[in-house]
Amino acid sequence: MKVLVIGGGGREHALAWKLAGSPRVQRVYVAPGNGGTARNGDLQNLPITDPAALADFAEHEKVGLTVVGPEAPLAAGVVDVFRARKLRIFGPTKAAAQLESSKAFAKDFMQRHGIPTALYATFHEPAAAHAHVDKVGAPVVIKADGLAAGKGVVVAMSLVEAHEAIDFMLVDNTLGVQHNLGGARVVIEEFMPGEEASFIVVSDGRQVVALATSQDHKRIGEGDVGPNTGGMGAYSPAPVVTPNVHAKVMQDIVMPTIVGMSADGAPFTGFLYAGLMIDGAGNPRVVEFNARLGDPEAQVLLMRLKSDLVDLLMHATDGTLDQVELQWDRRVALGVVMAAAGYPAAPRKGDVITGLPADTDEAVVFHAGTALLDGKLQVTGGRVLCVTALGDSVKLAQQHALQALSGIHFDGAQYRRDIGHRAIKR
16 A cells, blocks of 8 residues: 655654554655655655645555645645545544634634633734733733644733733734634633643544543743743653543543534544643643644654554544554653754754664654755754654653764754653652
């Protein structure tokens, strides 16, 4: 079988790497791919991003399965284009992907279907948003209503930060948010105390299979300080998701979402990611939905997945997920992101990357913002690499990842040495 992975980040490198390991797969194409997928002999980069052109390629090459990695092609309706041509593709339609592409849609959906989340209000006008923040006080969460590559959220601990965030999103748009129809909007939410976790399931529109639990670290600095990023590292499993919490998430969040989307006329097929906040009593609430695998959660989850990913996704696209039971490596997987100088505000591009270790069964370097240019591997984006390793404990997995990372060099590299610290302290 030929498989096509759409996207060019770390999540797509991990998906392509895992799919290439299936005995059912003859060739994996990655469109457009990155420097890491270019260096892997089992993968072939494809310089195409247009949905119709990708469908043409899949048709011409008789691609048996297409997997969509990032949010932008989903929001643009690539799944609808493929399905209209009877091509097998795994991912949500444009209508279902609104769970991620519009924060306002997601909040209204959750309110309508009784799914636990933070109290919120939505604003177009800066003056009304500023007045609301003055009324509710800080801490408060300000979210841009549109795709922002994981950076359109500000957890404002002071009123000054909250007012700045509103101006960033509604007035200046310095975050580069892709606004939805109707122009710029912000969703202002109550601050939810607790511990975050990532809960990801595979859905065929009616049934779901839960993936292993994971937790990522959003802040740029050690100790979880500094601005939010797309994610500086992750680990799996996440001890905060106890069996009791897991049952609550499935019963109160995941299944009502799948049933609700179907009832609303937009059945959800694909990876559904619920970003959770779990309070001290073990009650989960939804921070946000994503319509895809998380990044860097994908890297740690796919390192631990022992089952054949192709089998899983074929069942998901056939509507037969009830026949699937996944097998996981009992060890912990932990990934440390190496980011570019200046990230997240102004990542520097063009720095040359050296010292990459060879991949092993225990440690793999997944590429995100890299490209092979004139035979040299160069930085092309904010998050550059995710060095991912397995270990018998969180501490050992962390040590293995840092050891694998120790020889890698590019000027201005930023990374955290404390990924997984919450689990280590337990």
